Amino acid sequence: MKKLKKAVKHTQNKLAKKKVKAFTLIEMLVTKTHQYFSKKIVRFTYIAKKLKNSLKLSHIKRKRALGFTLVEMLVVLLIISILLLLFVPNLIKQKDNVKNTGQAAVVKVVDSQGQLYELNHTDKASVSTLVKENMITQKQADDYKDYYAHHSGEGQNVPN
Numbered sequence: 206m207k208k209l210k211k212a213v214k215h216t217q218n219k220l221a222k223k224k225v226k227a228f229t230l231i232e233m234l235v236t237k238t239h240q241y242f243s244k245k246i247v248r249f250t251y252i253a254k255k256l257k258n259s260l261k262l263s264h265i266k267r268k269r270a271l272g273f274t275l276v277e278m279l280v281v282l283l284i285i286s287i288l289l290l291l292f293v294p295n296l297i298k299q300k301d302n303v304k305n306t307g308q309a310a311v312v313k314v315v316d317s318q319g320q321l322y323e324l325n326h327t328d329k330a331s332v333s334t335l336v337k338e339n340m341i342t343q344k345q346a347d348d349y350k351d352y353y354a355h356h357s358g359e360g361q362n363v364p365n
Contacts, residue, residue, distance in 0.1 A: 308352040315341055315349045319363035331364050 318340045319330035328334075332349060335341045341349075353361050 305352075305355075308348045311345050311348040312352050315345060316362045329364075333365065335363070 315332065315335065318335055322330040322335060322338065322340060332341075332346045336343055336346050349363075350365065353359065
């Protein structure tokens with residue numbers, strides 16, 4: 206308000222020096238108020254544009270893009286669980302297949318060791334005598350027995 210009063214006094218002094226027809230007090234107040242507020246509006250608009258430029262939406266979007274949302278994490282967990290459901294039973298079957306193949310190889314080893322024992326000795330070979338003679342290990346003997354426990358239809362060449 207002090208600035209406005211100063212501006213009015215200044216304008217009156219200017220008009221008095223130029224000997225121009227004097228404005229009424231109300232007209233001067235209106236013009237000076239309009240000038241005062243138009244400067245403020247221009248300044249406010251300038252500040253608003255600066256603020257708008259400094260707070261770009263892309264800046265805010267970049268901050269949001271740094272993390273994953275809960276829904277995205279749940280989708281990833283769902284996909285991983287489906288893949289596990291598909292692969293775990295298959296892995297168990299493969300493990301059983303590997304075990305059976307290993308036991309079949311042990312059966313061939315025990316059979317060949319039994320034939321070798323019979324060539325060197327006069328009596329018939331058994332799994333226990335092959336273990337005693339250190340021709341096979343106890344683990345091989347156990348695998349041999351397990352194989353024929355699961356494959357009972359096949360004939361066992363070396364008796365227990």
